[in-house]
Amino acid sequence: MEEYTIKNTTFVMSAVSSSAVPEEFAMEIAMVGRSNVRKSSLLNSLCNNFKLAKVSQAPGKTRHINYFLVNDEFYLVDLPGYGFAKTSKKEKERWSVLLEDYLSSGRVKHIFLLLDIRHEPTVEDKQMYQWIIYYGIPFTIVATKADKLAFTKRQNAANMVAKSLGAPPYALAYSSETQTGRETLLKRIGAIIGDTVQKCTKDIDSE
Ligand SMILES: Nc1nc2c(ncn2[C@@H]2O[C@H](COP(=O)(O)OP(=O)(O)OP(=O)(O)O)[C@@H](O)[C@H]2O)c(=O)[nH]1
Ligand SMILES: [Mg+2]
Numbered sequence: 098m099e100e101y102t103i104k105n106t107t108f109v110m111s112a113v114s115s116s117a118v119p120e121e122f123a124m125e126i127a128m129v130g131r132s133n134v135r136k137s138s139l140l141n142s143l144c145n146n147f148k149l150a151k152v153s154q155a156p157g158k159t160r161h162i163n164y165f166l167v168n169d170e171f172y173l174v175d176l177p178g179y180g181f182a183k184t185s186k187k188e189k190e191r192w193s194v195l196l197e198d199y200l201s202s203g204r205v206k207h208i209f210l211l212l213d214i215r216h217e218p219t220v221e222d223k224q225m226y227q228w229i230i231y232y233g234i235p236f237t238i239v240a241t242k243a244d245k246l247a248f249t250k251r252q253n254a255a256n257m258v259a260k261s262l263g264a265p266p267y268a269l270a271y272s273s274e275t276q277t278g279r280e281t282l283l284k285r286i287g288a289i290i291g292d293t294v295q296k297c298t299k300d301i302d303s304e
């Protein structure tokens with residue numbers, strides 16, 4: 098599969114609820130994972146624009162459903178992270194409702210589930226994985242912070258993370274700092290877009 102080329106990305110909007118999303122329809126690929134796992138950084142790294150999505154060392158930076166339009170073709174959607182202990186109970190509930198409403202809306206065609214390459218998935222990671230399976234959304238597991246491990250240990254560690262989650266034992270090792278894994282993820286995007294176009298064509302043909 099060929100590497101997908103991202104020529105331009107524009108910020109479209111920040112939705113405060115799953116019903117306040119863009120009217121314009123395009124395929125949506127969403128970034129899902131714990132707070133601070135590098136979701137926004139991965140989006141910036143993929144698009145080669147480190148000013149696109151706001152990042153912070155402090156967890157809880159992304160608070161809404163942020164839409165970025167890539168090549169006028171599909172949306173990359175940056176979501177708030179879960180599992181940030183210092184957020185108030187009310188805020189945690191709001192994020193949980195926001196995430197579940199969004200995942201169950203049928204809009205999201207593919208999820209990049211981000212997990213820390215160095216740690217066992219948390220209870221919340223496992224719950225998120227169960228949601229993804231329950232809603233039947235295609236996904237790719239991405240093991241972030243790959244730069245924290247020696248090159249020779251990365252792929253094995255990434256696969257172990259996926260296995261511990263209960264998923265098929267493969268994850269893509271990524272580092273937004275060193276751009277490790279970027280080419281592979283861009284190939285993945287090429288395949289996802291190819292599959293979606295094929296499916297839409299089949300659906301139209303069978304009407
Ligand atoms: N060492 C290292 N640090 C990184 C990497 N990518 C991002 N960071 C730093 O990690 C911090 C958190 O990154 P974010 O992308 O904001 O994390 P997030 O998952 O979007 O967090 P929330 O929006 O709170 O859910 C930032 O300070 C980044 O500069 C990486 O590949 N390696
Ligand atoms: Mg973020």
